[in-house]
Amino acid sequence: xxxxxxxxxxxxxxPQPNSHYLRETLAHTLGITDSRERAPADARLLDDxxxxxxxxxxxxxxxxxxxxxxxxxxxxxxxxxxxxxxQSPEGKVCIHHxxxxxxxxxxxxxxxxxxxxxxxxxxxxxxxxxxxxxxLFRRLLQKTDHWNRFALVLTEQLAEQALMRxxxxxxxxxxxxxxxxxxxxxxxxxxxxxxxLAAWLGVASATFSRLKHQGxx
Numbered sequence: 001x002x003x004x005x006x007x008x009x010x011x012x013x014x015p016q017p018n019s020h021y022l023r024e025t026l027a028h029t030l031g032i033t034d035s036r037e038r039a040p041a042d043a044r045l046l047d048d049x050x051x052x053x054x055x056x057x058x059x060x061x062x063x064x065x066x067x068x069x070x071x072x073x074x075x076x077x078x079x080x081x082x083x084x085x086x087q088s089p090e091g092k093v094c095i096h097h098x099x100x101x102x103x104x105x106x107x108x109x110x111x112x113x114x115x116x117x118x119x120x121x122x123x124x125x126x127x128x129x130x131x132x133x134x135x136l137f138r139r140l141l142q143k144t145d146h147w148n149r150f151a152l153v154l155t156e157q158l159a160e161q162a163l164m165r166x167x168x169x170x171x172x173x174x175x176x177x178x179x180x181x182x183x184x185x186x187x188x189x190x191x192x193x194x195x196x197l198a199a200w201l202g203v204a205s206a207t208f209s210r211l212k213h214q215g216x217x
Contacts, residue, residue, distance in 0.1 A: 019050050022130045025076050026050070029104055029154070030146055045144055052132035052140075058123050064105075065121040070114050071107035074137045080127030081191055085120050085199070095200040097161065098124070098188055106134060108155055124192055174203050178211040 023046050027034040032042035053076070058064070065071045067087065075082075077099050084097040084105070096119075099105050105121060107113045113134070141147035168177050181201060182189050189197065198208035 019053070019055075019130075021078050022050055022053055022055075022076055025078075025102055025104070030141075030150055031153075032146070041144075045140070045146070048140055049132075049137070052136050053130040054132070056129045056131050058127050058129060060123055060125055062123045062127075063120065064123065064129075065107075065117075065119070067118050067120050068115060069117060071112045071117055071119070071121075072134060073106075073131050074134045075105040075121075076130040077101055077103050077105065078128040078130060080129075081124040081188070082127060083122055083124050083192075083196060083200075085122070086118055087120060093199045094202070095196060097158065098185075098192065098200065100187070104154065106137075106154075108151075108158060124196065169202055174201070174207065175211055175214055177201055178208075178215050182215060 023034055026046055026049055027042070030045075032045065033039035034043055034046055036043045055078075064075065064082065065073070079101060082099045082105060083095050084099070085093055085095040087093050107117075109119075111117060112119055138147060141150055168180065172180070178201060181197070192200075194208055194212070195205050198205045201208065201211075203211065
């Protein structure tokens with residue numbers, strides 16, 4: 001079983017140093033204002049949320065959430081890249097999404113919050129993460145009537161991206177999908193290993209090598 005990152009003692013919540021990035025990201029994602037003068041209720045909500053988070057540094061390839069286990073945490077990615085994927089019993093990997101700086105990672109689907117979870121989350125690069133217990137995070141947003149907007153906006157974004165990838169899988173050749181990937185996601189092409197890009201594109205590693213050669217012509 002993969003080692004999962006559960007590093008914290010949640011009996012004591014203390015504001016973390018250097019949390020300005022975290023506050024900015026949470027305010028932007030929630031659509032609220034971090035101003036004690038203009039929006040004191042929003043500022044107090046951010047104060048409470050930040051107390052739940054702790055900053056962690058993880059190495060490449062670290063398992064953050066594992067299939068067969070309930071997804072326990074919510075993450076804010078300050079630096080690095082992470083991947084969301086499924087792995088078959090035979091070891092075949094299907095990558096659904098790459099997360100980059102400024103993204104939030106959380107169990108979007110109810111199934112992921114139970115032992116029926118089939119999704120895995122792992123770091124691709126060395127990552128700086130802000131991590132908090134998902135249940136505490138969700139309860140506070142529900143209490144302050146922010147949960148529905150938060151969940152709807154991020155779910156719509158992921159659903160739209162998944163739909164576009166499915167359309168491309170069904171209507172474009174592998175070479176055209178590769179060219180779109182290079183054009184639309186140059187930073188991922190630069191930073192993510194080829195074998196993971198191949199799994200994201202839905203082709204074998206050997207096929208991906210041929211596509212790189214053809215795409216450079």
